[in-house]
Each structure stands twice: as structure tokens, then as C-alpha cells.
Amino acid sequence: MIKVEKRNDVSRSIYFLTPVLAIFLTLFGGGIIFFILGFNPIEALKFFFITPISDLYGLSELLVKATPLCLIAIGLSFCFKSNNWNIGAEGQLIFGGIVGGGVALLFYNHDGFYVLPIIILSGAFGGMLFAMIPAILKTYFNTNEILVSLMLVYVAKLLLDYLVVGPWSNPEGFNFPETRQFSESARMPILFDGLRIHAGIFITLITVFLSWLVLYKTYLGFQIKVSGLSLKTAKYAGFKGKTMIIFVFMISGACAGLAGVGEITGPIGQLHRNISPDYGFTAIIVAFLGRLNPIGIIFASLIVALTYLGAETAQIFLQVPKYTGQVFQGMILFFLLGSDYLLFFKIKFLGLKKNEL
Amino acid sequence: MNTKLKVSEISKIYPGCIANDKVSLEFGSGKIYALLGENGAGKSTLVKILSGVVKPDDGEVFLNNESIKLNSPLDAKKNNIGMVFQHFNLFETLSVFENLSIDSDKKDEELRELVNDILKKYNFKIDLDIPVLNLSAGQKQKVEIIRCLIRNPKVLIMDEPTSVLTEQETDDLFISLKQFSKDGILIIYITHKLKEVLSLCDEVAVMRKGKVVSVSNTIDEKIESLANKMVGENLNTIKKKINNFKNSKEILKISNLNFKSDDPYETNLNNLNLSLKKGECLGIAGISGNGQNELFQILSGEIITKGTSIMFRNKEIGKLNPRERREYLMAFSPEDRISQAAVPELKIYENVALNNFKSSNFFEKGLVNEKKIKEHSKKILSNFSVNTDNVELKSQFLSGGNLQKLIIGRELITSPELLVCFNPTWGLDVGAINYIHETLIQINEQGKSSILISTDNDELLKLSDRICVIYKGKLSKIMNADTVTAEKLGILMGGGSID
Numbered sequence: 116m117i118k119v120e121k122r123n124d125v126s127r128s129i130y131f132l133t134p135v136l137a138i139f140l141t142l143f144g145g146g147i148i149f150f151i152l153g154f155n156p157i158e159a160l161k162f163f164f165i166t167p168i169s170d171l172y173g174l175s176e177l178l179v180k181a182t183p184l185c186l187i188a189i190g191l192s193f194c195f196k197s198n199n200w201n202i203g204a205e206g207q208l209i210f211g212g213i214v215g216g217g218v219a220l221l222f223y224n225h226d227g228f229y230v231l232p233i234i235i236l237s238g239a240f241g242g243m244l245f246a247m248i249p250a251i252l253k254t255y256f257n258t259n260e261i262l263v264s265l266m267l268v269y270v271a272k273l274l275l276d277y278l279v280v281g282p283w284s285n286p287e288g289f290n291f292p293e294t295r296q297f298s299e300s301a302r303m304p305i306l307f308d309g310l311r312i313h314a315g316i317f318i319t320l321i322t323v324f325l326s327w328l329v330l331y332k333t334y335l336g337f338q339i340k341v342s343g344l345s346l347k348t349a350k351y352a353g354f355k356g357k358t359m360i361i362f363v364f365m366i367s368g369a370c371a372g373l374a375g376v377g378e379i380t381g382p383i384g385q386l387h388r389n390i391s392p393d394y395g396f397t398a399i400i401v402a403f404l405g406r407l408n409p410i411g412i413i414f415a416s417l418i419v420a421l422t423y424l425g426a427e428t429a430q431i432f433l434q435v436p437k438y439t440g441q442v443f444q445g446m447i448l449f450f451l452l453g454s455d456y457l458l459f460f461k462i463k464f465l466g467l468k469k470n471e472l
Numbered sequence: 473m474n475t476k477l478k479v480s481e482i483s484k485i486y487p488g489c490i491a492n493d494k495v496s497l498e499f500g501s502g503k504i505y506a507l508l509g510e511n512g513a514g515k516s517t518l519v520k521i522l523s524g525v526v527k528p529d530d531g532e533v534f535l536n537n538e539s540i541k542l543n544s545p546l547d548a549k550k551n552n553i554g555m556v557f558q559h560f561n562l563f564e565t566l567s568v569f570e571n572l573s574i575d576s577d578k579k580d581e582e583l584r585e586l587v588n589d590i591l592k593k594y595n596f597k598i599d600l601d602i603p604v605l606n607l608s609a610g611q612k613q614k615v616e617i618i619r620c621l622i623r624n625p626k627v628l629i630m631d632e633p634t635s636v637l638t639e640q641e642t643d644d645l646f647i648s649l650k651q652f653s654k655d656g657i658l659i660i661y662i663t664h665k666l667k668e669v670l671s672l673c674d675e676v677a678v679m680r681k682g683k684v685v686s687v688s689n690t691i692d693e694k695i696e697s698l699a700n701k702m703v704g705e706n707l708n709t710i711k712k713k714i715n716n717f718k719n720s721k722e723i724l725k726i727s728n729l730n731f732k733s734d735d736p737y738e739t740n741l742n743n744l745n746l747s748l749k750k751g752e753c754l755g756i757a758g759i760s761g762n763g764q765n766e767l768f769q770i771l772s773g774e775i776i777t778k779g780t781s782i783m784f785r786n787k788e789i790g791k792l793n794p795r796e797r798r799e800y801l802m803a804f805s806p807e808d809r810i811s812q813a814a815v816p817e818l819k820i821y822e823n824v825a826l827n828n829f830k831s832s833n834f835f836e837k838g839l840v841n842e843k844k845i846k847e848h849s850k851k852i853l854s855n856f857s858v859n860t861d862n863v864e865l866k867s868q869f870l871s872g873g874n875l876q877k878l879i880i881g882r883e884l885i886t887s888p889e890l891l892v893c894f895n896p897t898w899g900l901d902v903g904a905i906n907y908i909h910e911t912l913i914q915i916n917e918q919g920k921s922s923i924l925i926s927t928d929n930d931e932l933l934k935l936s937d938r939i940c941v942i943y944k945g946k947l948s949k950i951m952n953a954d955t956v957t958a959e960k961l962g963i964l965m966g967g968g969s970i971d
Binding site for chain 2: 331332333334335336337340341343346347348350351353354355466
């Protein structure tokens with residue numbers, strides 16, 4: 116007989132340590148997979164997790180990847196904390212990219228310090244607008260935000276596709292599905308010569324700090340927390356439920372939009388079909404791995420960013436497909452959920468007692 | 473046929489609490505046994521063991537001197553032990569007959585004949601072919617009983633069966649139970665209502681903190697003696713001074729309020745009229761599900777109504793949400809203390825911050841003033857004798873009584889002019905009930921008003937100055953409490969009328 120019981124004494128430190136355990140289990144699981152594929156697991160894991168960040172360029176790449184992940188995950192934490200399941204951050208990122216990119220194209224060959232801030236703000240605004248669609252449908256028409264936000268991802272992707280192939284495609288681009296390269300005034304400043312790390316990281320850090328402030332130190336954060344734990348209580352306390360749903364979606368969408376605009380004005384420099392390697396979806400894993408806690412999310416984004424880099428190195432040195440990165444991301448989530456289950460529930464194996472024989 | 477049921481040295485330990493501590497009891501057919509105890513005394517655990525829902529850590533159950541294993545509810549059925557739970561396990565949208573045939577392996581025609589025999593024999597009047605949702609609580613309970621009777625039970629266990637019944641339905645139930653007992657069924661009746669023990673049962677076993685503290689014949693017992701055994705301390709019964717409010721100011725007036733819900737599971741309220749004076753306690757009786765929930769939410773502002781329908785201290789408050797109403801010195805203690813009035817995962821001081829009002833300064837310019845909230849929480853914990861002084865404790869670790877004290881304290885520390893509470897003592901032990909009752913009387917004495925929505929008639933009769941009954945979303949005439957008896961309430965609660 117197996118029996119599952121809820122634990123009601125989960126210690127806070129263990130709660131924040133389980134993600135670390137999940138990461139170690141992922142390494143172990145990854146080792147086994149590499150072993151089965153015929154590699155020396157230690158060597159392979161070294162290629163995957165150490166080699167990519169063993170030089171300055173690698174570290175800069177890690178931060179380039181972690182910047183959007185962390186930003187999106189922070190935004191998502193507002194939604195998830197208040198029980199709003201926005202899983203369409205990818206769409207909000209793309210839409211933010213479209214709006215920001217559109218403005219950047221508008222300012223083509225335009226100089227001025229104001230160009231970049233306008234592009235950044237319009238990107239955030241675009242993501243925000245796009246996130247308001249599921250929010251408004253949820254509050255006024257009782258639709259399910261999981262479905263709506265997810266389906267809107269494909270709407271945004273197809274819209275981007277249409278724009279880069281059709282009206283916005285580069286006139287001198289030999290019909291490649293991409294826009295012109297943005298002008299210098301529309302690009303994120305590069306922090307160090309020769310590295311791709313850009314000023315977007317400051318946007319992310321400022322957002323993390325502001326989010327921490329809002330979530331833990333303000334009445335608004337308190338309302339978000341209470342609504343997430345019990346909507347009935349939120350109603351009883353007189354919190355304005357609908358306004359808050361729309362608000363958290365707006366924050367979340369704005370963050371995703373910022374991440375999108377950061378990508379296109381940063382490392383990419385133009386709009387094309389694949390402006391995001393599924394950052395918006397991967398950020399969901401980051402948010403949960405970081406326990407929806409701003410500091411936790413910073414660490415989680417670095418680790419998950421490493422799986423992106425590791426996959427690339429592994430592709431080069433081990434000739435395994437770069438999708439191994441997604442396998443690792445999946446394993447992290449799997450082990451996190453698994454250890455969470457054991458954290459919140461205990462399983463008792465009840466042997467047959469002798470009086471039952 | 474003689475049935476003997478014996479439990480021997482049964483123990484069941486849950487983390488942090490011993491639910492049953494070497495419980496030994498003997499029962500024989502032909503008698504009705506009461507198992508009496510406060511909430512948490514261990515009665516429910518014991519009957520769950522007898523019905524196979526819970527497995528004991530230690531001890532044995534004997535049926536007619538043979539040891540039996542009760543590993544699942546199915547085992548209990550095989551051993552002819554029937555159980556009627558407090559909450560019904562019926563499919564609302566299926567017909568009565570379909571509900572009965574689900575767990576019977578008899579052919580439909582056979583079963584129908586058998587059920588009709590049972591209906592005739594015990595004079596039950598139930599249409600077998602209407603959906604269960606059209607039945608009253610008393611009829612649903614009868615369906616549950618019939619479900620047990622089909623299996624020719626030797627033992628029938630009833631878990632607090634009257635908590636959902638009217639006085640008349642209770643009387644009916646007692647007649648049936650006595651008949652079953654005559655027919656040789658051993659009946660174990662679980663309750664914490666003392667009057668029922670005396671009027672129904674032959675023997676009574678009192679449990680306290682997981683142990684059997686006394687077994688006796690009910691003839692030898694009185695309400696007071698049983699209450700003392702149950703609580704283990706001498707209770708001082710509180711009595712409220714009846715006041716005359718002729719000259720007091722009116723503080724709340726609801727006129728012609730209608731509420732129509734979009735949700736078929738909610739009750740519509742029709743043409744509600746009531747008024748409340750300063751220092752008065754208005755009791756609202758009724759069987760749960762007759763519109764109490766909706767009425768509470770209308771009073772608290774969780775349901776918004778037309779501005780003019782509710783006047784509080786000469787202000788129209790119908791359109792205000794709960795937080796805004798608190799600014800006008802109203803306070804609310806909802807029925808669901810565990811997941812609505814407080815959030816179990818939040819710390820005590822965070823739960824206190826839920827009652828946020830302007831002068832509290834809990835949140836200044838949108839920022840949390842943790843120091844202020846904690847100070848305020850400490851005050852509540854000590855003023856309302858909550859059994860901890862640690863404001864960082866998560867409220868899930870408070871017992872029901874302490875949690876309710878915290879909630880009432882949180883609501884009252886702002887000195888509101890009106891407290892609306894809904895089943896404030898539901899599920900609490902006698903000590904906590906007394907404390908809450910004293911507190912509610914105290915606020916009336918301080919000239920503050922209260923509305924007490926409750927399904928516990930004794931509580932209503934003890935605390936209210938005036939009482940009315942809500943039935944199917946309609947309020948009865950409001951009566952002075954000294955003219956009201958439990959019987960009158962029972963009639964009104966069941967939809968009858970009195971002159």
C-alpha cells in the first residue's frame with residue numbers, strides 16, 4: 116500500500132534549496148543520456164556546462180541570453196503569483212518586437228538620443244497591449260487565459276512572418292525574409308568592444324529591483340499575493356479583482372515586450388522570422404525555478420541561459436543536435452516538479468501488517 | 473438476530489495529534505448509542521475506522537465476537553456496517569432510484585420492489601424518479617439511509633445527521649431511528665448536541681481528546697452532567713440582558729432589496745427589508761443554503777447592489793465594496809474562516825492587514841508599513857486571548873478557535889459600529905464558543921450593533937435581541953427574541969408559517 120499525505124511543515128530554506136537539487140538531478144540525468152548516446156558523461160557535461168562560460172566571450176553570451184529570460188520571468192511572476200496563467204509571453208515578446216521594430220524602421224537613418232528610448236517604450240507598450248487581450252477577455256467574458264494567451268503566440272508569429280516577408284521586408288534584401296538593419300541610433304549600446312553584451316541588462320536589473328519593491332513592499336504587491344492565494348479572500352478584503360488581473364497582465368506583457376525590443380535592438384539589429392528562440396516559453400521554467408522570487412529568478416535565468424549555450428557548444432563539439440538544450444530545460448522542469456511533489460507531500464509505504472495476513 | 477460490535481484498544485495517531493487513544497467500546501443491538509464529544513474529540517475518526525475509511529494504527533474491531541478487517545468502505549459494506557455521513561454523497565442530477573442502483577448489484581425490478589417495501593415500512597415519502605437536487609436535505613438523508621437499508625445492515629452509523637435538518641425533520645428522523653432499533657439494527661449516533669442524546673439514545677459514550685471518558689445510561693444523565701463530561705470543566709452559561717431599543721437610533725436600513733443571481737447554485741433574494749438599531753443584535757436563522765451566503769455578501773459588499781437599497785448611518789452604501797464599507801465602520805466575519813476570512817499560507821500579521829482601513833496606516837502612500845501592522849497584530853493577539861504571541865506564525869497553524877478569535881479580533885479592534893458575522897462558532901469547541909459569545913454580547917453592551925447569521929438556533933436565541941428566519945431567499949417577520957422558541961424557528965426554517 117502506498118499512501119500520499121500532505122506535509123504542512125515545509126521549511127523555507129528547503130523550499131528554496133529544492134531548485135538546486137533539481138539542477139543536480141538534471142545534471143545526473145543528462146549524464147545518463149550522454150552515456151547512453153556513447154559519450155563520456157563527465158566530458159560531455161563539461162562541454163555542455165563549463166566550456167561555454169570558460170572565457171570572457173562565453174560569459175558575455177551567458178548574460179546576453181539571461182537578459183531576456185530574466186526580464187520575461189520577472190513579468191510572469193506577477194501573473195503567476197496572482198493565479199493568472201499567462202503562458203503567451205512568447206507572443207507578447209514578438210508583438211513588442213514588431214511594434215518596437217516598426218518604430219525603429221520608422222526612424223531609419225534618423226539620428227538622435229531620443230530614438231532608442233522611444234523604440235524601447237513602444238516595444239514595452241506593444242507587449243503590454245498584446246497581453247491585455249487575454250486579460251480583458253478573461254475579466255469580461257470569462258475566457259480561459261491559458262488558451263487565449265497561448266493561441267495569440269501563433270497570431271503574433273504569423274503577423275511577424277507576414278511583415279518580414281511582405282510590407283516590411285528589406286527593399287535591397289534580395290527577398291530574404293528580413294527587414295533592413297536598424298540604424299545605429301536605434302541599437303542598444305554595446306557595453307564592451309568585441310562582446311555582444313548590451314545595455315538591455317540594465318533594463319533587466321532595474322526591472323528586477325522595481326518588481327521586488329512592488330511585490331514585497333507595496334499594497335499592490337500584497338493584493339497580488341492575497342489574490343494568488345485566495346480569490347475569495349481578495350474579494351472579501353475589497354480588492355478590485357478585475358483591475359488587478361488586467362494590471363498583472365500589463366506588467367507581464369510590458370516585460371516580455373521589453374525583452375523582445377531588447378533582442379531586436381541588441382544582438383539582432385533587425386526583424387526576421389526567428390527573433391526569439393522560445394524565450395517566452397522557457398521563461399516559464401525560469402520563473403518557477405526561481406520560485407517566483409526576483410533574486411531566485413536572476414539565478415534561474417543564468418542557469419537556463421547556460422543550457423542554450425551548452426546546446427550550441429555540444430552541437431559543435433559532440434555533434435548532437437542543439438535541441439539537447441530543450442531536453443535539459445525539460446529535465447529541469449521535470450525534476451523541479453518532481454521534487455516539489457515530494458516537498459509538499461510525503462509518500463508512505465505501508466507494508467502489510469502481520470495482523471492483515 | 474443479535475449483533476454485538478466491539479472495538480478494542482483502537483489507536484490512531486495523526487501528525488501532532490492523537491485522534492484515538494486506546495478506545496474500547498461495546499455495543500449491542502436493540503439500543504441506540506450516542507457517541508458524544510466536541511469537535512476534535514475523536515468521534516469522527518472512530519466512525520471512519522468503523523466504516524473502513526481510515527485504518528487504525530492499532531487495535532481491533534469485533535463483530536459478533538469475530539475479529540474483522542476494515543481496510544476499505546467495501547469491507548464495511550460486506551460486514552453489514554452502514555454509514556450515513558454528515559455530507560451527502562449523492563449525484564444531484566441523477567434520480568433517486570439511479571442513485572440507489574449505482575452501488576447495488578440487484579436487478580432494477582428487484583431493487584425497486586425492495587425500495588418500495590422499505591418506503592412503505594418506514595413511511596418515507598420520496599418520489600423515486602425525480603432528480604436528487606429537487607429533494608430537501610431531510611429527503612436526501614432518507615435516500616442515504618435507504619441506501620444503507622437495502623443491504624440489510626446490522627450496524628447503522630449516523631454522523632451528526634441533524635446538522636442540516638429542521639426541527640420537524642429531526643423529529644421524523646428520530647422516529648425512524650427508533651423503528652430501526654426495534655427491528656434489531658444497532659445504531660451508533662454521533663453528535664455534539666446534548667438534547668438529542670437525551671431524547672433519542674439509550675446509552676452514551678463521551679469522548680474527549682481521543683479518549684473515552686465515560687459510558688453511561690442516558691436515564692442517569694442530564695444536559696449539565698453531559699456537558700461537563702464533554703468539556704471537562706464546569707461551564708458558566710452566559711445569558712444576555714434583554715434590552716429595549718425603542719429609543720435607540722436606527723443605524724442600518726435595508727429596503728426592498730432584490731438580488732437575482734446568474735449562478736443557478738446561488739439563491740435569489742426577494743424583497744428584503746430590515747432595520748437595525750444601535751446596540752442591537754439581529755439574529756437571522758435558517759437552514760444553510762437559503763440565501764444566507766448571498767445576504768452576507770450583500771451586507772459585506774462582495775455583492776454590489778443599487779446605491780439606495782442599503783442605508784448605513786444615513787449613508788447610501790449599496791455600491792461600496794467591502795474595503796470602502798469598512799471606512800464607514802462596518803466589519804465582517806464570514807462563514808468560511810479557513811479560506812476566506814484568512815489565508816492559511818499567510819502569516820498572522822499579513823492576515824491582519826486584510827482588514828485595511830484608513831486610520832490604520834497599514835499602507836502609507838502604497839507602501840507596506842510592516843511595523844505598524846505587527847504592532848496592531850500583537851494588540852489583537854493579546855486583547856482577544858489568541859493562544860500565541862508570534863505574529864510571524866502562519867495562520868494555518870492556529871486551531872479553529874484561535875483563528876476565529878484572531879478574525880473577530882481583527883474585525884473588532886477598529887471599534888466598528890456594526891459587525892456582521894456568519895456562523896461565527898461553527899465547528900469550534902465549547903471553550904472557544906463561549907469566548908466568542910461573550911465577545912458578541914460585549915459589543916452590544918458597548919452600544920455597537922451586530923447581525924448574526926447562524927444555523928445554530930441555540931446561539932441565536934442566546935445572543936439576539938430580535939430574530940428573523942431566512943427561507944428560500946425571503947426574510948420572515950422580525951420577532952423579539954423573548955417571544956421566539958426553538959420550535960417556532962423550526963417551523964419557519966422549514967418554510968411553514970406561524971401566526
